[in-house]
Amino acid sequence: MSLTRGQLDGLRACGNAEILTDPAQRLAYGYDNSKQQAQPDAVVLAEDSATIAALARWCSAQRVPLVVRGAGTNTVGATVPTRGGIVLSLERMHRIIEFSPENQYLRCQAGTRNGDVQARAQDAGLFWPPDPTSSGFSTVGGNLGCNAGGPRAVKYGTCRDNILGLTAVTGDGRIIEAGCRTTKGVVGYDLTRLLVGSEGTLAIITEATLLLRAQAEARWSIRAAYASVEAAAAAVSAMMAQPVRPCALEFMDATAVKLVREHGGVELPGDTQALLLIDIDGAAERLADDAATLRHFAAHNALLDWSVASDPSAAAGLWQARKALSPCLRSLAPQKINEDVVVPVSRLPELIERLQQISAQFALPIVNFGHAGNGNVHVNILADFAIAAQRAAVEPCLEAVFSCVLELGGTLSGEHGVGLAKRAFVAREVTPSSLALMHQIKQVFDPVGILNPDKTLPAI
């Protein structure tokens, strides 16, 4: 479908926004990091909440889909305009509205880049915990829409744990204020956290008050090499059950280790079958003790090497193994399927073992790594889609992975979200009565159903 001249006039009447209709321009707003794509009928670059409210009312009246978009870095198709309509880009809403270092919050428009928030906070010795890999260019609105996490979440939490309030526009064009500017508040229902992670299907977040934290004085890195995946997974579980909480606790399995040794030029002890990358932060004179405590809990006769770095360049050397992994994977398996499942930390050894069995069963290489401290594992299925047997094995393999995760008491996504990619699996995890209730809530926020159709909730 394409918009009529009358519709375009209606769009222009919404307020402060530029409307892009050139097909080449629209193309750039039709895909995201899921590599899925669809062409929107128009792109709206809005500059304020009132314009977005008018736009939502117009879209509701016209029954035109409205898909909000930050930087499009999500990997699950959450910003792909599957049914055309309007893509609303918040790229021009990047103003920091209020910065209160003394109260540790920052209020900004939703199109502000995560990295710009960090830069501003850093000057006052503060930071905003969510640190997805995309933080240099992804936006606060996109981060909130997906409830983004990142390595630091293991100590400091995800978006939902680091927000005080927000302004949003519902599908029928109401501007709502949620939350407050303080770390405690119990007046009314918690609309703030309901909108975080709802992927633009309930409302369009236009401004947010972010909770900042004080930067630790120092940060050390540790790389632990293990001769068995089971030993590494057990070490994660042991380290997470004691008081010294790492600010990153990343895991790489044997296949991931092999990749970075063979293709990433990373040197490791010969028998290494699994790696942990651990960061700790705190008072400088405390970190040696904290590292010793962690080593105590990480000890195992399969522990081959424990390297500690107390300065940034040595730390970068240890982290090279982890940083080299994604480029290796991208070049070796451009069509890899990356699922970010989560299990309770104590079930990690079992998860890794069963993923190895699943890999063998379906004859598909699987590389596992990720934020092990939260039990959040990135399961990368390296199917070669040129090979018919591998192509055919992907779906049943995914089914087996998800079944395994649910059997272990886990969840299908820790931070990437549902979008288009996992929508078909949601009903495996969420019960019918909860799903029905979520649909009813969607109906309250977006009565006509224009906001980001086909995402998050499966049809019932």
Added chain:
Amino acid sequence: MSLTRGQLDGLRACGNAEILTDPAQRLAYGYDNSKQQAQPDAVVLAEDSATIAALARWCSAQRVPLVVRGAGTNTVGATVPTRGGIVLSLERMHRIIEFSPENQYLRCQAGTRNGDVQARAQDAGLFWPPDPTSSGFSTVGGNLGCNAGGPRAVKYGTCRDNILGLTAVTGDGRIIEAGCRTTKGVVGYDLTRLLVGSEGTLAIITEATLLLRAQAEARWSIRAAYASVEAAAAAVSAMMAQPVRPCALEFMDATAVKLVREHGGVELPGDTQALLLIDIDGAAERLADDAATLRHFAAHNALLDWSVASDPSAAAGLWQARKALSPCLRSLAPQKINEDVVVPVSRLPELIERLQQISAQFALPIVNFGHAGNGNVHVNILADFAIAAQRAAVEPCLEAVFSCVLELGGTLSGEHGVGLAKRAFVAREVTPSSLALMHQIKQVFDPVGILNPDKTLPAI
């Protein structure tokens, strides 16, 4: 209204529950710590979620109010059955269903006492952060319903920050499962945190999975005496903006100090006009440094005394000033009105100053103390209701307090909740469009409106 024999038969058919109909028994379930009271038509002591679901369906069909109740320790009338009907007590649902120390969670029925959770967690070196004064007898369900906090919230957060998932029964009798068993999870909308703090108006929480934390190795207490309230409030703001986060940071103003000196037998430097009680926890060998850091930020020429206690009995001595306060207040002013307002921490000095002006303006003594690290101040208005002028001044005084709090960017309640007591003021803080949306959400969960009528949301 009272129930007919047919209705009682209907109630009994709901399942595993005892039904109390004796007026004296019902009386005991009709009040809470707000000192407000109403008589329910029956009390139901249920034993499982299925029975509660049947009860909700029955109440919806019969249009009978259904008020869920933990231990009734809330101070805002949140469990008073204003319109009669059924009080549902969860006192028989106190089973710890699953305790996973290695994954730091505990799942229990909602009637489990907070103290029983702590006892179980403590054996494994863990704790659940919410620590309201009532924790010895208040229940997990009640804590969650009010989003309870307590002193520890300044470091470890409130209920909403320390829950992974829950089971609940909606007003129309649907059993829903929300959340997961892991610290990350983004599948579906966040129903968990929507229900926390909703005071039983959306659904009846029947089970919950609580996020536990590792106990710190040691805990020290500090008592700081100041010659001016402004200096103490400024010290709070300075301490909260640096990385050493206290695990309690309590404040007492001049009137509170005077009370505990004159009636509580507490000895303090002669010029003391304000007190801070500070707890820090962490590795034992770290605490001396942390205390020194805090002293650096708390320093002021009005700082009269800085006493540090590194063992429990000395700590109890320092805390005596704070512990003596509530009994003093109860005996001196049994009808005191206690509001737990919150302002951004940097506005504390201004709040305290303006509360002193309001006290003078309305000729009503006001005692301020509370969880200053969160900006959460308990404003106690000591009106003598036997004096007509004081009685008449209470309402305009409260109005002035709330106006002041909102002007300072604050919120009307940090942890006590809205219940009956603050319902008339909610629309001063929550915008009409947000309030309308909350009513629509209520309608989704409780279509007939049987759950805890007259609470939380003002009528629109």
